[in-house]
Amino acid sequence: MTESSDLIGIDTLLSSEELALRDRVRTFVDAEIKPNIANWYEDAVFPLEIVPEMGKLGLLGMHISGYGCAGRSSVEYGLAALELEAGDSGLRTFVSVQGSLAMSAISKHGSEEQKQEWLPRMATGEAIxxxxxxxxxxxxxxxxxxxxxxxxxxxxxxxxxxxxxxxxxxxxxxxxxxxxxxxxxxxxxxxxxxxxxxxxxxxxxxxxxxxxxxxxxxxxxxxxxxxVLPNVKGLRGPFSCLNEARYGIIWGAMGAARDSYLTALSYSQERLQFGKPLAGYQLTQEKLVNMALEINKGTLLALHLGRLKDAGTLQPHQISVGKLNNCREAIAICRDARAMLGGNGVTLDYSPLRHANNLESVRTYEGTDEVHTLILGNHITGVPAFR
The missing domain is CATH 2.40.110.10 (Butyryl-CoA Dehydrogenase, subunit A, domain 2)
Structure with a gap:
């Protein structure tokens, strides 16, 4: 979090190691992603040149132990996902596809030969x-x-x-x-x-x-x-990997929301209308407060689920709680932030509409809003309603 967005002291719940990793990823995003993302987005370019740097930071398969992977905790992975998505959902998605899906499938279900052949090269980014x-x-x-x-x-x-x-x-x-x-x-x-x-x-x-x-x-x-992956049969194989990716989204969505909120806050403090900054108007302050509240609640939810995951007690329906809630709230925050920027908000000079557009994909992949609603409905009622 940042001082202007952390209303309840969430940072005090993080260890010094967790804060240090978060700060390293935030520095990388500020230096390598944010100055370039508008052009990458406009030109529809994925910057392959940053992949080796992600490898050096230990971001690829970072929750996997051995085979050249960083062996970080679930909370640390979540913090990294949050900071990456504050840059752009597409860059966080790279880490998710590489680590939580492809590498996770090999790590969880592959043979020793498959792990030795692929995981070390994937951890460095040599192999995507x-x-x-x-x-x-x-x-x-x-x-x-x-x-x-x-x-x-x-x-x-x-x-x-x-x-x-x-x-x-x-x-x-x-x-x-x-x-x-x-x-x-x-x-x-x-x-x-x-x-x-x-x-x-x-x-x-x-x-x-x-x-x-x-x-x-x-x-x-x-x-x-x-x-063939020898150690799994049935849909529990891909679903075990999807749950890893869904977990990262719970954190990542809050990164997009936080960046949009901070952009709107900064703009409202500088933009003069009717003789005073937009930040001085009651309607503006209400919007900013509502954004900050949801970011704090969503980040606290992500942290709680991360602690459960590290303890080995996280349940699949709890992942659905986080994915459904945080994507839904993040896209609303990004849209409200765009509105606060007026006409300037539809340009790539500002991030909220880019984040909102990206979140249309994020709320769709790894289980749509509707699918996660039905997962939770089944958990609550005991009655599956998928068909």
Missing amino acids: GCFGLTEPTAGSDPGSMQTFARQDASGDWVINGAKRWIGLASVAKVAIIWAMTDDGVRGFVVPTDTAGFVATPINQKLSMRASIQCDISLDDVRLPATA
Whole structure:
């Protein structure tokens, strides 16, 4: 938090190590991301040149232990996600796709050989990974996926199908592809130079422009028997990784909200209307207070869930509480901050509308608002309402 946004002393709940890591990431964002993000966003460019620096900071797979990974706590990972998304959701998404999805799948479910082959290079950023679950007709319902992997007489796996909205696929060296098999859903470690694997960036986006999302086609992609993730079967495999990513979003959304709030606060203190600063008007102060309250509550919620995660007691429905609440409140804060900037707020000179546009994607991926509402409804009532 910052002095003008931390109304309840949240920083006092953090250890010196947690504060030091947060400050290192904040310094990186202030120096490398914020001065450049408007141009990256306008030009729809993902800055690959910052990936090695993220590796040096220990941000890639930072919650994984061993294999060159930092082995940081869940709270530390959350603080890093918050600071990265204060820069831009697309940059936090890179860390999430790389670490919480692709690396997490290998770490949780892979063989020792798969871990040794990929995790050290992914931790430094030398190798980028992607995570292929969503399909053109299977977003919120991955159990209906059409991508299919069959094992032939030689023991090789042959995959056919399509994936959509797959982050980083066109720049990745390895893809974790989830496919239906005769034995249920299985995960596969797929080098992206394998014949039949084609990733095509999705262009003309209005959100997450400084990020890469792709369509993937899989046309008779042939893999050895050792390509399968050996330690998991069924949808609990991808869901275990999605929960890691959802957890990071709980923190990240508050970073976008905080940056938007601070932008609106600074602007209101400098912008004169009717002879005095906007900050001197009651309506302005009410908006700022409401923003700050939700940022404090959302950050405190994220911290509480992080402590539960570090204690090994965090439950899936609690992740839904954080993802649903913090995305919903963050996008409202960003929109209100944009309104406070007037016409200037629709330019890339200011961050709130860029954050709001990005959050349209963030509230959709890793479970829509509706999906998390139904998860919580099921938890509260005991009655599933998904179908």
